[in-house]
Amino acid sequence: EIVMTQTPLSSPVTLGQPASISCRSSQSLVHSDGNTYLSWLQQRPGQPPRLLIYKISNRFSGVPDRFSGSGAETDFTLKISRVEAEDVGVYYCMQATHMYTFGQGTKLEI
């Protein structure tokens, strides 16, 4: 089973400042079809999760461009260029290359 490890687990941030979350997988997420199925989701308090990024760096429809994803193989990063108050919540990475696995979640708090 693939293990997804996120760091940090909690991140105090300052409004207007950047934030970054790391996600590391226990093995390469490059699929035999050449794609890397790593996505990022945001879960605001009391809400279902919301897709932000898919296949490492593709921003989903309606997601602000302050969110960006990068990485390759086993190491991936979600960056928020300037944190806004509405960004508070828990962020999860998820892999879909070898079955499906979520990271533990990173709590972003102001």
Add this chain to the structure above:
Amino acid sequence: EVQLVESGGGLAQPGGSLRLSCVVSGLSFRDSWMHWVRQAPGKGLVWVSRIKSDGSDTIYTDSVKGRFTVSRDNAKNTLYLQMNSLRAEDTAVYYCATDWFGATDNWGQGNLVTVSS
């Protein structure tokens, strides 16, 4: 507007059964792979199961194999999760979600399942 509406949750005794439903509208359900994801109170997301668009292929996380069965009725735009031999550790909010290039793009509001005597 895409909508996923779950139902069927509630209280079940250990060893009991429940069937969750997820009615999907606003997209081509018959073309969509579907997932079930759960979240225990105060905990993180855990992927449970995935079913392909025609129901031909289903996979499960190890902890529910042999106990849970995912199915779908494309004529009714409905996804199901039959949960048998329920355990206390199955207590969670259960979400259905659509698949988008291996990610999960549309989510229901969630349905609480509580397993307790």
